[in-house]
Amino acid sequence: MTAPAPRLEVLTPANVEAACALEVRPDQRGFVDPVATSLAEAYVWPEVAWPRLIVDGETPVGFVMAFHDIHFNPAVPDDRRSGLWRLNIAAAQQGRGYGRFAVRAVAQEIRRRGRHTRLFTTWQPGGSGPENFYLRLGFRPTGELSGGETVGALDLD
Template sequence: MSELRMVELSAATIVAVNNLSLKPGQEQYLAPVSYGIAATVINPQTSWQRVVLDGDEVVGFVSASFDPEAPEEHFRSVLWRINVDADDQRRGVGRFAVDKLLEEARKRNMDRVDVIYEAGEGGPEAFFHRVGFTPVGETEYAEVIATITFAG
C-alpha cells in the first residue's frame, strides 16, 4: 500500500467511486453510492464528500454532513456512508477516512461525529466499534446511533 490521501469527490473520481466493490452480504447495508453523491447537489453547503486514493487508485469513499443548525443533534455532524473497495478492506483505508473526517469535524468546531447504521451479521458495526464509535441510542427505525466525542 502506498501512501493514502484524500481528495474531494470530482468528475475525475466519480465513476471509480460508483464502481467500488463490496464483499458478499455488505450490499444489504448500503444504499447505492449515487444516493450519497446526490447529497452534494441537494445540500452543497453542508455536504462533505471525499475519495480515498492509494497512489492514483480510488480505494474508498466517505460522505458526511456538517450542519450545526440541524434540528436533531445526531444530524449535526454525521458520517452518512463509508465505502472501501472489497479488495482494500482491512488495510487501514476505513480508519484513515474516519480519522480525516474527525479532523474536519474539529476544524469546524464540532465536538462529536455520529453515525447511523443497521446492525447485523456482515454489517458495519464491528468496524465502527474498532474506529472508536460508541452506541448511544436508536432511531425510530431501530438503527443504531453511535458517536465519537472529543474536546475542541
C-alpha cells in the same frame, strides 16, 4: 522509501466514474448505499454534504461522505450534529486501514470547522454490517435510532 499515505480527493469530472465503480462485498450491499446514491444526496444537500474519494497512490480504494451541522432532533432546537454519513471501501481493499483513515479524516474535518466535539454515525446491526468496525474505533451507541439504525457517537476531545 515508504509507500504514500492514503489521501482524500474532491470529486471531479475526472474521478467521478471511478468513485461510482467502487463496490463493497456482496454481503455488505444491504448495509451501505452505492456511491452514486451518495453523490445524488450530496447534490441535493450541498450545504451539509462533504463527499470525498479515498485514493492510495493512484488507486481509488473507497468513498467517504460526512455531514456538517444537520439539525438532528426537531424536539431539541440546538441539536445540530456533524458526522459520518457514508463509508464505502472497495471489496478488494478492505482490512487495510482505509476505513479507519476515512473516519479519522472526517474527525479532523469536524475539528477544523470547530463547532462540534462529537462525531456521529449510524449503522444497521447484524451480520456483515459495520457495527463491530465502529465499536472498535470507539463509537458508542447513544440509545437513539435514526431510520431504524443505531446512532453512535465518537468523542473528539
